[in-house]
Structures are given as C-alpha cells and as structure tokens.
Amino acid sequence: MANTSSARKRVRAAQRKHDRNRAVRSAVRTAVAKARRAVGGEEAPELGRLATSALDKAAEHGVLHPRNVARRKSRLMRALAAATAQPAAGARRAAAQGTKSKSTASQRKTAAGKAKPVTKTVRTAQRSRRSAGSETERD
Numbered sequence: 001m002a003n004t005s006s007a008r009k010r011v012r013a014a015q016r017k018h019d020r021n022r023a024v025r026s027a028v029r030t031a032v033a034k035a036r037r038a039v040g041g042e043e044a045p046e047l048g049r050l051a052t053s054a055l056d057k058a059a060e061h062g063v064l065h066p067r068n069v070a071r072r073k074s075r076l077m078r079a080l081a082a083a084t085a086q087p088a089a090g091a092r093r094a095a096a097q098g099t100k101s102k103s104t105a106s107q108r109k110t111a112a113g114k115a116k117p118v119t120k121t122v123r124t125a126q127r128s129r130r131s132a133g134s135e136t137e138r139d
Helices: 005-037 044-060 066-084 089-097 102-107 120-138
Strands: none
Touching (some): 005 044, 005 066, 044 066
C-alpha cells in the first residue's frame, strides 16, 4: 500500500487511466471485429472507416502504440481490399469446385516464366540489374 499522499494520488490516477484505457481498447477491438465480420458485405467500407478512426484515436491518446495501430490497420485494409477484388471467372469456378484453376497456377510465375524470388533483397537486386541493363541498351 502507498505510504505518502502523493503515492496514494498516483495509485488513484493510475486506476482511472487503467479503466479509461481498457474501455478504449475494448471499443477498438469491437470496431475491428465488426469490420472483419462485414468483409465482403455492403457496409464493410463504412465499418472499416470507423475501425481505422477508432484505432487512430487510440494511438493519438497513447492507449495503443502507433506501430501496433499501423499493423492492425494494414491487416484490416488488406482483408477489405481482398474481399472487394473480383477474382477471374476461372478462379471463381475453381473455388466453387474446390480445385485450383490453370489461371491461378500460372499467376504465380512472372512474365518471363520464372518463379518469383523468395526474398525482397533478391527481387531488388534483380530489378536493379534489369534497370542497369536497359539504360545501357538505350544509349
């Protein structure tokens, strides 16, 4: 137990902040959960906007870390974008049948017919080599 009056006051203040932060975190989780459940529905964009707003406010007030908020918003936006993107007709049929279509298998390869490199570093190196080669060809 706190012995001084200032220590007792800090305990009371900490309890108030704890209760307020807990309520904000709960509201954020609820907003994100509603947006995730609505993915693919017509109210998804509005719920996504409300969820990102709640996340931003929580970061602004110091309830959640800004990087945590950025990560959550990124994941939510990716889920919403994936749901709104229309798959190719062959992919839709294959998904309905539970099999992979030829178009989805061929999309994994680049235009040159090679599989994509695994790491970003390898992709960056290849891109810089390609661009360096194209500059010398133009001159």
